[in-house]
Amino acid sequence: MSSSTEATVADWSAGRHVMAGELFLGLYQPSPETAGFWEGVARGELLFKWCAACARAYHPRRIICPQCSSTQLAWRPASGEGKVYSFSEVHRAPTKAFGRGAPYTVGLIETAEGVHYFCRIVAQQGAAIAIDSPARLDFRVLETGQRLPVFVVSAEGAR
Amino acid sequence: MTKLANNCAIAGITRAIGLRSDQDKKTPLQLVVEACSQLMRQTGVGRNRIGALFTGRMPRSYMTLQYSQSLVNELKIAPMFSTEVTSHGGGALGTIELAVLALNAGLIDYALCVTGEASPIWIDMIGGSANWEADLQFEAPYGPTTPALYAQSACRYMHECGITAEQMARVAVENRRWALHHPYAAMRAKGPISVADVLNSPMIASPLRLLDCAPWFPGGIASAALITRAEIARDVCAEPAYIAGFGQSNTHEWVGERMGTWGVGPFEQGPSMVRTGARIAAAQAYAMAGVGARDIDIVETSVPFTYANLLMLEELGFCAEGEGGRFVEAGGVDFDGGLPFNTTGGYLSFGQSGQGLYLLKEIVDQMWHHAEGYPVANVETGLVHGHGGPLACHSVMIVSKQPTC
Numbered sequence: 001m002s003s004s005t006e007a008t009v010a011d012w013s014a015g016r017h018v019m020a021g022e023l024f025l026g027l028y029q030p031s032p033e034t035a036g037f038w039e040g041v042a043r044g045e046l047l048f049k050w051c052a053a054c055a056r057a058y059h060p061r062r063i064i065c066p067q068c069s070s071t072q073l074a075w076r077p078a079s080g081e082g083k084v085y086s087f088s089e090v091h092r093a094p095t096k097a098f099g100r101g102a103p104y105t106v107g108l109i110e111t112a113e114g115v116h117y118f119c120r121i122v123a124q125q126g127a128a129i130a131i132d133s134p135a136r137l138d139f140r141v142l143e144t145g146q147r148l149p150v151f152v153v154s155a156e157g158a159r
Numbered sequence: 160m161t162k163l164a165n166n167c168a169i170a171g172i173t174r175a176i177g178l179r180s181d182q183d184k185k186t187p188l189q190l191v192v193e194a195c196s197q198l199m200r201q202t203g204v205g206r207n208r209i210g211a212l213f214t215g216r217m218p219r220s221y222m223t224l225q226y227s228q229s230l231v232n233e234l235k236i237a238p239m240f241s242t243e244v245t246s247h248g249g250g251a252l253g254t255i256e257l258a259v260l261a262l263n264a265g266l267i268d269y270a271l272c273v274t275g276e277a278s279p280i281w282i283d284m285i286g287g288s289a290n291w292e293a294d295l296q297f298e299a300p301y302g303p304t305t306p307a308l309y310a311q312s313a314c315r316y317m318h319e320c321g322i323t324a325e326q327m328a329r330v331a332v333e334n335r336r337w338a339l340h341h342p343y344a345a346m347r348a349k350g351p352i353s354v355a356d357v358l359n360s361p362m363i364a365s366p367l368r369l370l371d372c373a374p375w376f377p378g379g380i381a382s383a384a385l386i387t388r389a390e391i392a393r394d395v396c397a398e399p400a401y402i403a404g405f406g407q408s409n410t411h412e413w414v415g416e417r418m419g420t421w422g423v424g425p426f427e428q429g430p431s432m433v434r435t436g437a438r439i440a441a442a443q444a445y446a447m448a449g450v451g452a453r454d455i456d457i458v459e460t461s462v463p464f465t466y467a468n469l470l471m472l473e474e475l476g477f478c479a480e481g482e483g484g485r486f487v488e489a490g491g492v493d494f495d496g497g498l499p500f501n502t503t504g505g506y507l508s509f510g511q512s513g514q515g516l517y518l519l520k521e522i523v524d525q526m527w528h529h530a531e532g533y534p535v536a537n538v539e540t541g542l543v544h545g546h547g548g549p550l551a552c553h554s555v556m557i558v559s560k561q562p563t564c
Contacts, residue, residue, distance in 0.1 A: 030296060058419060060297045085418070086318075086432055088310030089365040090302060098302035103362075106303045108311055108418065108432070116430075118294075118311075118415035120301045131318050146300055 034061045036075040046137055046149040048115050050076035057113035080137030082111040082151055087121055087129050101143040105129050109151045119150055126155040164447045165562035167259045168392035168399040170269075171385040172520045173198040176343060178378035179280050187218035190381035191275035192233045198271070198383045199234075202395040210267025211240040213254035215274035215514050216247065220281040220379075230273065239267055246409050247547020248461055248514035249440075252554035255519075256405050258386040270386045276513025277379020284375045292548050294413040306372050306464070307364035308414045308549050313466040315432040317366060319481075324366060326484030327465040328357035331370050331507050333487075334468075336494035338504025341532030345374050345510030357465075366466075373463035376510030382517045389562070398527040403450065403540065403563040406443025407554040408436025414549050437474035437544060437553040444555040445476065449564035450540060452476035455557070457499040457525055457541040459518040463506045463548070471544060472500075475555065499525075499535045519543045519556065526560050 030038045037060065040047035048057040051065040051073055064071050087107030093099040105121045107129070122140060123129050135151035142148055175193035177185030185193075191214075199205060212234075217226035227241045240261060244250040251274045258270030278284055292308050293299040316322050335352050338344035352370060360369035385395070392399040408424050411417045418430040425434045445451055452475065460471045469483030477498060478486035486492075492500035503509040503521050522541035524530045540563065545554040557563070 034296060060294070060415065086311040086314040088303075088307040088314060088367075089362070090304060090307045091362045091364065092304060092306075093302055094299075094304045095302075101302070104302065106301050106307050107314075108415070110418075116415070116418035118298050118301070118303075118413075131314070142300070143302065144300065148300055 033063055040075060040077070041147070041149060044139055046078040046080065046117075047075040048078050048113055049073045057111075057115050059115045059117060078115070078117075078137060079112045082109040082117070082135050082137070084121060084129060084131055084133045084135055084151075084153065085110040085116055086131065098143050109135055117151070120148065122150050122152045124152060124154045127153045129153050163259060163263060164449060164564055165401045165403055165559070166389055167262050167386055167402045168389045168396075169255075169384050169402065169519075169523060169558065170204075170387045170392045170396040170399055171198050171202045172516065172523050173201065173383050174517055174520055175381045176378060177277055177280060180377070184280050185277060185379060186281070187221045187275040187277040187379055187381065188229060188233065190277055190379050191230060191273055191383070194275070194381040194383040195230070195234055195271060195273060198385055202385050204269050204385060204395055206234055206236045208269050209234075209236045209238050209271050211258060211261050211270040212236060212238045213240070213257050213270060213272045214243050215251040215254055215516075216245045217243060218276045218278065218513065220276070220278045236271070238271070246407065246554070247552040249407055249409060249545050249547045249552030249554035251514040251516050252405065252519065252543065252545040252556045253407060254516075255384060255386055255402065255556065256407060256554070259402055259405070262386060262388050268387060268391065272384045272386055272516065273381070274513075274515040275379065275381030276515060278513060279375045279377055280379050292413075294415055298413060298415050304364055305548070306367045309464050309467065310364045310367050311414050312432045312470075312550055313366050313464065316466055316470055319433055320484065321481070322466060322469060322484040324358055325354055326488050327366075327371060327469060328354040329487045330465050330468045330492060331357050333492050333494050333497070334501045334505040334507040337502050337533055338508035341503050341509060343531070344504040344508055345376055346504065346508040367464055371465040373506035373511045376512035378512070380512040380515055380517050382515050382520055384516055384519065400523045400526055400558040400560065401562050402556065403559040404444040404446070404448030404557040405555060406440035406447070407552075408439035409552045410436050411551050417549075417551075433470065435470070435474055435550045435553060437471055437546070437555065438476075440553045440555040441475045441544075444542070444557050448557045448559070450557065454540055454563075455498075455542045456538045457502060457522055457535050458544070459501060459503070459505075459521055459541070460544045461506055461511075461514065461518055461546045462544075462550075463511050465507065467550065468501070468505070468507070475542065475544060502530070502535055503532055514545060514547065518545070519558070522558055526558070
């Protein structure tokens with residue numbers, strides 16, 4: 001799949017085509033309810049939707065709070081602290097571009113806010129990724145050229 | 160509540176198959192029309208008597224905005240109800256569940272339930288769909304594949320229940336043994352496999368190796384079922400199968416959303432990457448049918464990875480929670496003497512062809528001694544599980560040769 005996910009763009013309304021060869025699969029389209037997240041990413045911040053009434057964080061694209069029905073959800077920076085909840089080392093990558101980085105690990109990070117964030121998990125030199133390994137937010141340019149929030153398991157943290 | 164158990168029956172179920180290697184490649188629409196036409200001829204229920212058309216999700220290789228209308232148009236029928244039932248793979252059985260409701264209400268006499276898919280004939284299913292089950296905005300940018308998304312649950316299942324790679328491999332081995340007897344099984348020509356073969360196959364997305372993953376069926380399959388009230392089923396069919404019970408549970412969209420779901424269905428006590436709506440759907444189906452897992456003679460599941468088969472054996476009640484690995488290890492689903500499980504070879508060895516009613520057809524065929532593969536003796540009651548990924552939609556149906564209650 002040659003999706004055009006190389007760079008973030010300012011005009012979220014444009015949408016971008018996700019292609020499988022010559023086949024159109026759909027739109028990779030940040031929309032008004034998710035634009036704030038990607039604006040945060042562009043600034044180097046990981047934002048979760050936050051319901052102040054419930055003191056509860058959500059990800060991604062929560063439009064109402066399922067607990068109290070509030071529509072007053074605000075974007076709030078994540079603490080950046082978390083631990084590995086689940087992971088998988090990808091040996092056969094979905095595209096040639098991603099294949100250049102394989103094997104790499106994707107998984108769920110249980111963040112301090114309670115959100116389980118799906119992302120790339122990076123092990124520092126000498127560190128191993130395991131369930132419950134402490135992990136910290138960072139940003140990396142991935143194989144597609146897109147700069148994204150990732151979580152890093154450090155050698156000290158793993159001990 | 161209205162009594163639903165055994166009030167309706169499958170009065171016929173047909174299938175059309177097209178292979179990628181066929182000289183004349185068939186579209187899903189061709190296959191679906193073929194299956195429907197065969198069903199209408201076989202039962203004598205003509206196009207003027209079809210009261211409802213329920214289709215599963217539209218085929219990926221035949222996408223059109225009003226898919227059901229394509230069939231209405233081809234078959235020249237004029238049903239009262241016509242809709243796609245799109246709870247992902249759960250929708251295949253969902254078509255029959257809606258048919259039972261409409262039939263019980265007395266609104267219609269005959270419902271045509273149809274599924275069809277032929278993507279592997281027309282689409283590059285590996286290159287073009289490697290992250291089909293990923294959220295395109297929030298997950299795909301990180302480079303997951305479908306196995307890597309399902310692996311998140313495998314990782315937790317192994318961690319929480321102590322499941323081993325050897326136990327997972329065992330189900331692939333036993334599924335393959337059934338496939339060796341089925342003329343259409345994708346992996347038949349590959350011959351038998353051992354646990355060591357699975358453990359030595361290339362790593363795809365840890366902990367899942369090549370032989371932990373389902374291959375695509377090398378073609379397309381369409382299935383059509385005619386559903387009617389039990390009291391009139393015998394008028395059009397000598398070998399009906401009673402719809403004894405069914406249930407369904409739908410919980411989340413993507414893997415990354417799953418842990419953000421709580422307080423409902425299988426996540427009543429909190430979110431989980433392991434527990435699924437299958438346990439809810441199965442409990443509903445057993446309660447409706449008035450039977451338990453011990454009464455089931457044959458089981459077909461539609462989960463595309465080894466670990467998920469072990470998990471489903473738990474969720475569907477064939478062993479206790481956390482015991483799927485030990486159950487299979489102890490011969491629970493052995494080809495020789497175990498519970499007849501995925502008797503076509505299953506997704507792992509027959510191959511996956513989108514969602515479909517062909518798994519239900521296998522049970523009806525076994526019940527009435529028409530199975531194409533290895534015959535299972537004395538099938539009175541069978542259970543089929545329809546799954547939509549990633550472990551998000553679950554439909555369970557129990558069918559029986561005689562009314563169960």
